[in-house]
Amino acid sequence: MGRVNGTALIIAALVVTVGALAFPVWSYADRSGTGEANLNAGSVSTRWGPLSATDRDFLVKVRLAGLWEIPAGQQAVERAPTKAVKDAGDHLIVGHTDLDQRVRGVASQLGVELPNQPNDQQQGWLRELTEATGETYQRKFANLLRVAHGKVFSLVAQVRHTTRNSLVRQLATDANQTVLDHITMLEGTGFVDYDGIANDAAGSATASPTGPPPPGGGAPSQPDPAGPTGDVSGTSRPSPAPPGAVNTDRPEPQM
Template sequence: MLRRINGTALIIAALVATLGALAFPVWSYADRSGTGEANLNASSVATQWGPLSATDRDFLVKVRLAGLWELPAGQQAIERAPSEATKAAGDHLVVGHTDLDRRARDVAAKLGVELPNQPTTQQQEWLRELTAASGDEYERKFANILRAAHGKVFGLIGQVRHTTRNTLIRQLASDANQTVLDHITMLEATGLVDFDALAREAASGSTASPSGPSMPRDGQAPLAPVPATPTGDQSFTSRPVPPTVMPMP
């Protein structure tokens, strides 16, 4: 009798263990705390224009901060730069950030996001560095400090434009993309941007090994790529985007 009870108990225990093993994946899937999706949802706020994530709010603040220091930097360039190219870049900074700041403040008011009224400590330091410089040194610092700052925010704009679920933030990201690209173009048109320094700075913060096609060989032309063209006889109504015209310094 005792053996029969022990055998029954073992069978019940085995069944419980089996059911537990089968149920565990379901429980672990349902409890997604700590995952990227859970963190996204936990940091998001519901609005009538779609969820507003922490990244969205950070982007909105960064747009505001950019205007708080780049606009006065642009005004300073108009007043102090020796060359017309740098003055023109300053003009674009002032006009672009005046408009973008207005858009950012409007979006922030609708979404209930508090915006700063002072640049960051680093941004204030950049302004002081520009103020202390003059002549050719001033122009070089202006072109390179502003170009580096715009390049960094350019990546954030692309990320936000790609991932945001909020229509107001998506529109602001589109507007910011055009404004920042215009400023980058004008800063590069001064002919003073140190692209080697930009590349070294980017490489110093990268840990991944570079990938891509093998390096070209001297005296050996690569195989000509096959053109990407549509097939069939469809008709198309759109037209290619005109190539960017780079202003000459």
């Protein structure tokens, strides 16, 4: 009897141990603090699909962008001594006026409250531009706006990739075209400091870059062209716009 009881205790101990090890795996998807749990906790249901906290943050940032970039663009049109900067300012005004109409319509349908003033940092940028003159003004304009657009570009891509809400997805598509157009125009001024942008980005990077080794001085072998095999007749055509041009034609916003 003693031997039987000892065996039973060993078996019971093994069952408890296996259960303790397996429980965290079984319950992981339901534990608070996981990515999926955080996504669901911050989301609300709408007729257009779940609206996440990231979606709502995106709507606010689109609105904030217009609140400071429209006056910045107007200032450039009125003050800039070069046509390239004036043209960039014109694109800021037109693009963000259009996006602002779209984001207000989407936010109204989704019940998201939007700000009516630029945030403190954006107001500081506007003051910097107001106080600058001549070439200093043009460089500040090009670089402040170019860095701001570069940062929001990554958010637009994230939202376009992950949102489950069809209204937010369409707004992200619209914003992507507008932001790329503005980046192109700002770079066309000739005042963008690419070294400064790259150094700032490198300072906040946490992973080492990967890719081919640095060039060794000789000409690399030419890669084979990529394309379908056999005789494939495609019906679509590449964009006719020349390199550096961005097509910003979009349907009218649905209010």
